[in-house]
Amino acid sequence: xxxxxxxxxxxxxxxxxxxxxxxxxxxxxxxxxxxxxxxxxxxxxxxxxxxxxxxxxxxxxxxxxxxxxxxxxxxxxxxxxxxxxxxxxxxxxxxxxxxxxxxxxxxxxxxxxxxxxxxxxxxxxxxxxxxxxxxxxxxxxxxxxxxxxxxxxxxxxxxxxxxxxxxxxxxxxxxxxxxxxxxxxxx
Amino acid sequence: xxxxxxxxxxxxxxxxxxxxxxxxxxxxxxxxxxxxxxxxxxxxxxxxxxxxxxxxxxxxxxxxxxxxxxxxxxxxxxxxxxxxxxxxxxxxxxxxxxxxxxxxxxxxxxxxxxxxxxxxxxxxxxxxxxxxxxxxxxxxxxxxxxxxxxxxxxxxxxxxxxxxxxxxxxxxxxxxxxxxxxxxxxxxxxxxxxxxxxxxxxxxxxxxxxxxxxxxxxxxxxxxxxxxxxxxxxxxxxxxxxxxxxxxxxxxxxxxxxxxxxxxxxxxxxxxxxxxxxxxxxxxxxxxxxxxxxxxxxxxxxxxxxxxxxxxxxxxxxxxxxxxxxxxxxxxxxxxxxxxxxxxxxxxxxxxxxxxxxxxxxxxxxxxxxxxxxxxxxxxxxxxxxxxxxxxxxxxxxxxxxxxxxxxxxxxxxxxxx
Numbered sequence: 001x002x003x004x005x006x007x008x009x010x011x012x013x014x015x016x017x018x019x020x021x022x023x024x025x026x027x028x029x030x031x032x033x034x035x036x037x038x039x040x041x042x043x044x045x046x047x048x049x050x051x052x053x054x055x056x057x058x059x060x061x062x063x064x065x066x067x068x069x070x071x072x073x074x075x076x077x078x079x080x081x082x083x084x085x086x087x088x089x090x091x092x093x094x095x096x097x098x099x100x101x102x103x104x105x106x107x108x109x110x111x112x113x114x115x116x117x118x119x120x121x122x123x124x125x126x127x128x129x130x131x132x133x134x135x136x137x138x139x140x141x142x143x144x145x146x147x148x149x150x151x152x153x154x155x156x157x158x159x160x161x162x163x164x165x166x167x168x169x170x171x172x173x174x175x176x177x178x179x180x181x182x183x184x185x186x187x
Numbered sequence: 188x189x190x191x192x193x194x195x196x197x198x199x200x201x202x203x204x205x206x207x208x209x210x211x212x213x214x215x216x217x218x219x220x221x222x223x224x225x226x227x228x229x230x231x232x233x234x235x236x237x238x239x240x241x242x243x244x245x246x247x248x249x250x251x252x253x254x255x256x257x258x259x260x261x262x263x264x265x266x267x268x269x270x271x272x273x274x275x276x277x278x279x280x281x282x283x284x285x286x287x288x289x290x291x292x293x294x295x296x297x298x299x300x301x302x303x304x305x306x307x308x309x310x311x312x313x314x315x316x317x318x319x320x321x322x323x324x325x326x327x328x329x330x331x332x333x334x335x336x337x338x339x340x341x342x343x344x345x346x347x348x349x350x351x352x353x354x355x356x357x358x359x360x361x362x363x364x365x366x367x368x369x370x371x372x373x374x375x376x377x378x379x380x381x382x383x384x385x386x387x388x389x390x391x392x393x394x395x396x397x398x399x400x401x402x403x404x405x406x407x408x409x410x411x412x413x414x415x416x417x418x419x420x421x422x423x424x425x426x427x428x429x430x431x432x433x434x435x436x437x438x439x440x441x442x443x444x445x446x447x448x449x450x451x452x453x454x455x456x457x458x459x460x461x462x463x464x465x466x467x468x469x470x471x472x473x474x475x476x477x478x479x480x481x482x483x484x485x486x487x488x489x490x491x492x493x494x495x496x497x498x499x500x501x502x503x504x505x506x507x508x509x510x511x512x513x514x515x516x517x518x519x520x521x522x523x524x525x526x527x528x529x530x531x532x533x534x535x536x537x538x539x540x541x542x543x544x545x546x547x548x549x550x551x552x553x554x555x556x557x558x559x560x561x562x563x564x565x566x567x568x569x570x571x572x573x574x575x576x577x578x579x580x581x582x583x584x585x586x587x588x589x590x591x592x593x594x595x596x597x598x599x600x601x602x603x604x605x
Binding site for chain 2: 052056179
């Protein structure tokens with residue numbers, strides 16, 4: 001009786017798959033991260049900068065920078081999503097620094113397709129909200145963008161800003177309160 | 188990215204409002220008193236900026252291409268690849284590069300040190316012949332000498348041994364007396380006093396010890412040398428042998444050594460020379476002074492009028508004559524050392540490998556330990572010097588990096604202050 005019934009017999013060749021054509025794990029993980037966060041990153045950057053063209057440049061630069069540093073990502077230091085938002089934030093702030101502290105980017109015009117589809121009342125509220133956002137301080141606008149445009153959790157915001165989750169919650173609450181104040185003050 | 192832990196908890200009302208926002212974003216119902224907050228959250232989601240389809244398509248293409256097309260220039264590409272290296276791997280690479288640099292520096296320094304040691308003047312002339320080399324009686328077995336070996340005048344035969352010859356004395360030994368210096372700074376003493384010595388180890392058969400000893404005596408006699416001591420042992424291979432302590436006139440040392448080397452198989456031959464001109468010159472001058480003193484005292488003695496005066500001069504005369512005798516003995520001793528070379532001849536029998544013939548040249552465990560210690564010392568020195576150079580540079584670079592990082596962070600935070 002064969003003690004090893006499962007053993008192959010008469011095998012003289014071993015086929016090896018072309019491993020070099022397979023993308024590395026880091027590349028696959030980055031691709032997933034890119035797919036899941038592309039629109040969110042753009043929304044956050046555009047919400048902070050209030051300029052579509054600049055937001056596109058900054059978003060592209062952020063993903064390029066993240067791609068180059070993808071092998072340096074450390075899971076112990078936060079989620080991949082928080083990591084890429086940290087990079088996007090730095091890129092956006094660098095853009096703001098480059099353009100000067102007193103230089104205010106042109107406000108993004110409302111999306112005409114969305115506006116047409118909205119009812120008149122909703123359109124009015126939307127315009128008021130955009131106007132209020134423009135009048136908010138950048139720091140508060142950043143919190144609004146991260147939470148409502150990018151859809152980050154408080155933990156992800158905390159990781160991206162390198163602050164505690166409690167602090168992130170406090171800042172977010174303050175930003176929302178400021179936004180409501182501005183909306184209330186609006187004529 | 189370690190998060191700072193806040194000990195303080197959120198205010199309950201703030202926490203309630205944040206939970207309401209989360210619920211509204213998730214499409215869940217909220218408390219009626221917070222409905223306006225939920226409405227705000229919904230409105231904000233409604234004005235969420237979306238990327239243009241064209242931009243999204245371009246970015247997708249760039250992502251599929253690995254964002255390679257956006258960078259231009261080899262330098263920026265290299266900088267990008269360099270920046271993409273993980274810190275641990277970069278540290279590993281830097282460590283490997285530093286280790287390689289230390290190894291190379293140590294090797295270079297060690298090789299340089301060995302060359303320096305070989306070239307350092309030692310004042311000795313060592314010749315070790317191959318143990319297997321045998322010599323027929325009557326043929327010259329002098330090891331290969333430099334082409335300018337004019338003093339010995341003997342024909343040099345091939346030797347597979349190694350020779351180390353350096354230093355002024357050895358140079359003199361090869362090319363003869365150093366030419367007399369000339370010019371305004373030339374010394375009055377054109378001949379330098381050099382004390383020479385040689386050690387010769389010869390191998391022969393047990394039966395050949397006696398004939399070889401006779402040839403040693405004959406050679407000493409032929410060159411008008413002196414046998415200070417001799418010891419001849421009979422017996423089997425390894426036991427039989429002879430030891431000779433000889434004085435050979437220095438001006439005939441080279442031909443005498445050539446003849447002595449021809450007596451048997453040369454196991455080793457060492458020659459050394461020491462310049463003793465320095466102690467010889469002051470002894471001669473003091474001797475002349477002492478003799479002049481004696482002559483002066485003799486004149487004083489001849490002119491002495493009283494017994495007490497004569498007795499005093501005679502006492503000084505005895506002292507000076509004793510001094511002259513001592514100095515003369517000292518001068519003669521130095522002259523003898525210069526005129527006669529001390530030669531030690533050892534006749535050995537048995538297997539050549541059992542002799543300490545070329546013991547100084549064999550690489551032993553002690554030598555290995557010594558070499559290892561020297562290499563370690565050199566490596567430690569290289570590391571120390573490297574640290575002394577690199578540490579301040581690294582510290583400055585670290586401070587610059589930290590400062591720039593803090594400046595960039597501060598600048599980014601300031602960019603939000605508007």
